[in-house]
Amino acid sequence: MADVTITVDGKKITAPAGSLLIEVCKSAGIEIPAFCYYPGLSLQAACRMCVVRQEKVPKLQTACTTQIAEGQVFFTDTPEVIQARKATLQMLLGNHPLDCPVCDAGGECELQDMTFKYGAADSFYAEPKNHREEQKWSPVVYFDRPRCILCYRCVRTCSEGMDVFALAVENRGSSSTIVPNVPAKLTPDNLAHLDCEQCGMCIDVCPVGALTSGTYRYKTRPWEMNHVATVCTHCGDGCKTTLGVRSTADGSEIVRGDNRDKSGINSDFLCNKGRYAFDFANSSERITQPLVRQPNGELKAVSWEEALTCVGKKFAELRDTRGGKTIGVIGGNRLTNEEAYLLQKFARSVLHTNNIDHHRTADYVAFAQSLAGTTGRAASLRETLTAPAVLLVGGDPTNQSPATAWNLRSNVRLNGARLYIANTAEIKLRRQASAFLQVAEYGYGALAAFLAGDDSAANIAAPDSAALASFRDAIRSEESLLVLIGNDLRGAELKRLIDFGLTIPGTKFALLADYANSRGAADMGLLPDMLPGYTPIGPIDTQDPSSRIALEYRSPTTPGLDLLEIFEAAETGNLSAFYVVGSNPIARYAVDPATLKNTFVVVQEMFLTETAAIADVVLPAANLYEKSGSVTNSYGDLQQVKKAGDRAGVRSDFETIVRIADKMGADVRKLVPFGPVSNAGGTRADMGQTRGAQSGEADRHAVWLTANNLEPRLSPFDPSAILDEIQRLVPGYEILRLQLLSGNDQHLSPAAAPIRDNAGLVQISNRRDLVLPAGDTLFTSGSLGRYSAILNDLRQFRPRQSLIQIDVQTASD
Amino acid sequence: MSTIANSIFSPELAARFDKLVTLYPVKRSALVPMLLYAQDEVGYVSEAVIQEVAQRLDLFDLDVRSVLSYYSMLRTKPAGKYNVQVCTNISCMLRGGYEILDHCKKKLGIENKQTTPDGQFSLEEVECIGDCCSAPAMQVNYEFHDELTPDKVDEILDQYAAGKILDSTQKDGK
Amino acid sequence: MPRLVSHPDEVIVLKRRFGQGAAKIDRYIELDGYAAVQKAIAQGAEAMPGWIIDTMKSSGLRGRGGAGFPTGMKWSFVPKTSAKPKYVLVNGDESEPGTCKDHLIFREDPHAVIEGAMIAGLAIGAKTGFIYLRGEYRTLLEIMERAVADAYAKGFLGKNIFGSGLDFDIITQTGAGAYEVGEESALMESLEGKRGVPRIRPPFPAVVGLYDGPTIINNAETIANVPHILLMGGEAYAALGTERNGGTRLFGISGHVERPGVYELPMGYSLRRAIYEVAGGVRGGKQLKAVVPGGASCPVLRADEIDIGLDFDQLAKAGSMLGSGGIVVLDETVSIVEFALRTIQFYQHESCGWCIPCREGTDWIKKTLTRVYEGGGAKKDIDTVQYIAENMMGRTFCPFGDAAAMPTLGFVKKFRKEFEDYIEGKKAGTALMPEERDLIGVGH
Ligand SMILES: Cc1cc2nc3c(=O)[nH]c(=O)nc-3n(C[C@H](O)[C@H](O)[C@H](O)COP(=O)(O)O)c2cc1C
Ligand code: SF4
Ligand code: FES
DSSP: OOEEEEEETTEEEEEETTOBHHHHHHHTTOOOOOSSOOTTSOOOOOSOTTEEEETTOSSOEETTTOBOOTTOEEESSSHHHHHHHHHHHHHHHHTOOOOGGGOTTTTSOHHHHHHHHHTOOOOOOOSOOOOOOOEEOSSSEEEOGGGOOOOOHHHHIIIIITSOOOEEEESOGGGOEEEESBOGGGSTTSSOBOOSOOOOHHHHHOSSSSEEETTTTTTOOGGGSEEEEEEOSSSTTOOEEEEEEEEETTEEEEEEEEOTTOOSTTTTOOOHHHHHTTGGGGOTTOOOSOEEEOTTSOEEEOOHHHHHHHHHHHHHHHHHHHOGGGEEEEEOSSSOHHHHHHHHHHHHHTSOOOOEEEOBSSOHHHHHHHTTTOSSOBOOGGGGGTOSEEEEESOOHHHHOHHHHHHHHHHHHHHOOEEEEEESSOOGGGGGOSEEEEOOTTOHHHHHHHHTTOGGGHHHHOSOHHHHHHHHHHHHTOSSOEEEEOTTOOHHHHHHHHHHHHTSTTOEEEEOOSSTTHHHHHHTTOSSSEETTTEEOOSOOTTOGGGHHHHHHTOOSSOOOOHHHHHHHHHTTOOOEEEEESOOHHHHTTOOGGGGTTSEEEEEESSOOHHHHTOSEEEEBOOGGGOOEEEEOTTOEEEEEOOOOEETTOBOHHHHHHHHHHHTTOOHHHHSOOSOHHHHTSSOOOTTOOOOTTSOHHHHHHHHHHHTTOOOOOSTTOHHHHHHHHHHHSTTOOOOHHHHHTTOOEEOOOOOOOOGGGOOSSSSTTSOOOBOOOOOOTTOBHHHHTTOHHHHHHHTTSOTTOSOOOSOSOTTO | OOSSTTOSSOHHHHHHHHHHHHHSSSGGGGHHHHHHHHHHHHSSOOHHHHHHHHHHHTOOHHHHHHHHTTOTTOOSSOOOSEEEEEEOSHHHHHTTHHHHHHHHHHHHTOOTTOBOTTSSEEEEEESOOSOGGGOSOEEETTEEEOSOOHHHHHHHHHHHHTTOOOOHHHHTTO | OOOOOOOTTOOOSGGGGTTTTTTSHHHHHHTTTTHHHHHHHTTOTTTHHHHHHHHHHHHTOBOSSSSOOBHHHHHHTSOSOOSSOOEEEEEEOOOSTTOOHHHHHHHHOHHHHHHHHHHHHHHHTOSEEEEEEOGGGHHHHHHHHHHHHHHHHTTSSBSSGGGSSOOBEEEEEEOOSOGGGGSHHHHHHHHTTSOOOOOOSSSOTTTSOGGGSOEEEEEHHHHHHHHHHHHHOHHHHHHTSBTTBOSEEEEEEEESBSSOEEEEEETTEEHHHIIIIITOSBGGGOOEEEEEOSSTTSOOEEGGGOOSEESHHHHHHTTSOOTTOEEEEEETTOOHHHHHHHHHHHHHHHOOOOSHHHHHHHHHHHHHHHHIIIIIOOHHHHHHHHHHHHHHTTTSSSTHHHHHHHHHHHHHHHTHHHHHHHHTTOOOSOOOSOSSOOOOOOOO
């Protein structure tokens, strides 16, 4: 739309014609109050708080529905306008309980703020207020009806935003009330309930304290918490979340997760796991003391010193006697990038083994290699909100990547994006799809081939060949495409799909994985045959820049064993030690614990998982909410992780790895290049002095920190020292530190080296499939989910009609 | 043939609904009439009615509840066989609407929104029913009775009790 | 059933077929039925729409639903071409207290509504008309349904109506008890199977209405007038009324008069004469106290304000409204405090609840007036009521808020003294509400 100029309170403002006055004013710094208006949701004009005076128009106009046109003149703060708002507030407060002192929203309440601003507190109503009991709609959603101001934000976010339709208005007039979808008379306990995805978006958008969260209510006051912006640990979308933290006797406790500042890649969104399932951190089943197995077979709590000494001695001994090649290492996909990087560096340079892997939830190796040599082809999560056309092959974002699903729905709703879905299952997102293609079982490979032009693949790809053909036509007619790929596709199938997509100019890709840092684990080289940045392991060539990491590590130059081979080695007695950091492969891969009976097993864990239970030493670990660093989501969006909670007795995996290395007698300064180089590498390094590559990464970091008025923390346990090294050595991680530290996400493309000697994909094509999607839903989260009491509680409230709710709500809605 | 297996409605009503949903550009338009006609047959909008209507219109039950609770003629509890609705709005009030209401209470021995123990009559005070120029007025089921006096009310209610006045829905043999 | 009344002062246009069995299609045809639509079609496909709209414009007919918007002009706002189907919507929700004129039309002359809707359809190029009746009008709905079926049976409705090559269908629809659904956009929501909550405007129905198609919505009386106007000619119709207020309209006179009833009087007819001559004067020879001139939403007139002509402009000038033409007459025995309370009870009960000023405002006025009525009032309560009502005016989502606030303001401003006296224990009039009374409760 062409720009027009309007005048607001005497100020000229230029904006596109047809923009909403309320938004135009906001951008110009003119605040217009509103309860019912909520960006991105349908317009209501119900609260009448946004009224303004428009020149030559008889009645006050609502800014939330006024579309601007050339030459209009508005006044937003005349006595008349202020009186109108004040009276509306007075009417509203007439029946409001005014129980602010005990209300969860106290201090964060839009009604409170407005009442203060318009001085409407002097109520002259003498009538008794309508009292109603608070209702518990689910373990996480409580409704306090008298507090509700009927702005309908919750109803809209549930229907328009979530596509769930679990809330509605019942009755009319002053009896109107918000109700959930299971009425009291249909429940055994005679109370109304919510049958929904339990995302809690309704609570987030509620401007007052009418909807409150079961995990937070009556626990604390907003101003008594610390608010820590960090990244959710659960799925691969990596939503930014703000954790509310309160001090406790043995550390600090997270009491709330929300996303009210909307500053992250997830904009408005947070799902039930992000919002509530941080309580695993407070679980009484947390391991808070190191455990060492005694000759009688029992695990006994010991001091950290004792446990670390034991591990260090044993690792060194086994490496020196049986060789690094007999040691296996498995890292987790909820570690920070710094930890994952450090772990593989420790494995390769201290344990002298390339037998390192992780539970791969998506085939990022094939993904990176398929995109090798291209630029700008990897999509950010943000683009799922803006791309004009999206092809989703495989996966079920509603369940597995809820923020992706939210963005796709919003994109279709607000921007009219075209969503093409090809799936073997009738996933819920097809309700937003302009075309849904039912893919035959195991048909993704054939589908990719068909899309690329191989018509002979048609009958394997999809049962309906006509639908298939028109699906391909529709996709090919798009000028640019965002291709989202579920983790069902891997190896050659994945490559074929990407190769096809690359033929459409402007196409971008993303591969959806599970867990907060699956992508980071792969990027950081928790792989037996690749160094960080998908750098293949092979003979060192001093001239080849891709040998840079290997040159610095001086690690073995032949690929190691992958996860499955490590267990095979154990079975044949060739695994002397097994080091697991934040992973549960015994349960995940259904490994017989007896396989490891002759192996020295060290596990860093929060809980006594199946894997921890068979360990010789268990080292209590902090979780992602209790440490700092960075993670990379499925899309390659890098974000900063900040420490929120704390638990006495546990340590970050980063610290534990460093301490083990130290106990093994390794040079910790080589492992973590921290501190002034005078100590680390011999050269005198004053801060600010330029140095060679290896002369103390942490120092460089310290310079940067000082320059930005931040406190340099020079210690071997400071992940930023490793981040410096990642930044310097890992292809694709040329990051902007200020961006990261100021809480912004930045998008990274995988920068795999071109495949050498036309060798094809480095692995997988002729080996077993190592990719094992977690298959998580909204109500599970790998091994972690088991320890979240709230998630287990909520599972009983998950939508009974399943998430697949179809053929309801016609286009007229 | 009804498109819904095991409809809770009579075959005639089910057939009528089958047709009703095809009448409008958007089938949801049939919602309010369907609820009203279902209420006429079942006596009130029961859970079973809500569910079948939702199913027929591809709506969530919640949608149906949200809509039905808006309209004051739709009720979710049974009423008497004869639902006596007395208007007390301005025109009727001026000409004795409250007197008529009080008289009905005494005559039937029930209060507003109650049903006689034998289930024959229920009583409701209602807003203007559009018979102001012949006030005071009331409706029994859908039938208008106006220019009422207590004596006339006695006569009318007695006739209903004796089964003499049929309401128009019954008249047509529906 | 409302009784048919007559008076020599009446000027009969719309009531011409009343009491003559015109609900039967053959009788309707005998009485010039379906002649108007044929006359329109005889203009030829090209000229017809313009001819109809011009005739309507020249008739000076203004909407009988309440707002009095010129009908011909409304029809001319509909875009000539539209990607979405266009619709004609007849508003037969008639729920304004004091109004029962559409009731009579549906009963006595249902085919006039059908024929009027057909003509409206021809004028704007709509192929479908909806006739929406309030739920309480079930017996009338059945009469309408019968009439529609008869018109189809004769081939008047459906394909190629009267050989014009144009199609027109009519669907009848029922509400289920909600005053607010009479508001045009709420009515469209209701017809689409939703809660009767009004829509944001713009866009206006003429551009985006029912099922998002361009829609004209008119009151049943407005529509029933159309065939008569086409037959008699626009100018002739206009000449019956006053300037800018063409023709006649149905006035329902109720309350304390000797001969209540629905009378057809020319626009501009004297209110005093309507009460004292047409309706036979105040019942029992009592003194007149006040008149609500156009349905419950219109500000009250004191007895000394009735020397006024009944048309939209004159009543607006007097600070009230002609509204739906429901004249409610109050004699000296009425307590204005009680009458005001009963009026706001209605609005509180019928507010859709969508927007704050209306939902909360009607509730608080009702609560405050109830306390005053029950003897617990203080003088500042009158100010409170006035303050709330003034702050509802023009601030709500739809005109309902005004409809609730205006009469309230009328009562407290024009009869402030009576309120003050009441609060001091000097009650005027005889209570009509019983002491033990239920306030009608909404919801289930
Ligand atoms: C609260 C409210 C209730 C209304 N009720 C009715 C009604 O019952 N019947 C009616 O014809 N118009 C009613 N109207 C007016 C309609 O909105 C609309 O103006 C009218 O149907 C247009 O028709 P007309 O131009 O023929 O008058 C109501 C308006 C409001 C604001
Ligand atoms: S109703 Fe309201 S908030 Fe809501 S924004 Fe508008 S009018 Fe404004
Ligand atoms: S006031 Fe009673 S029918 Fe109108």
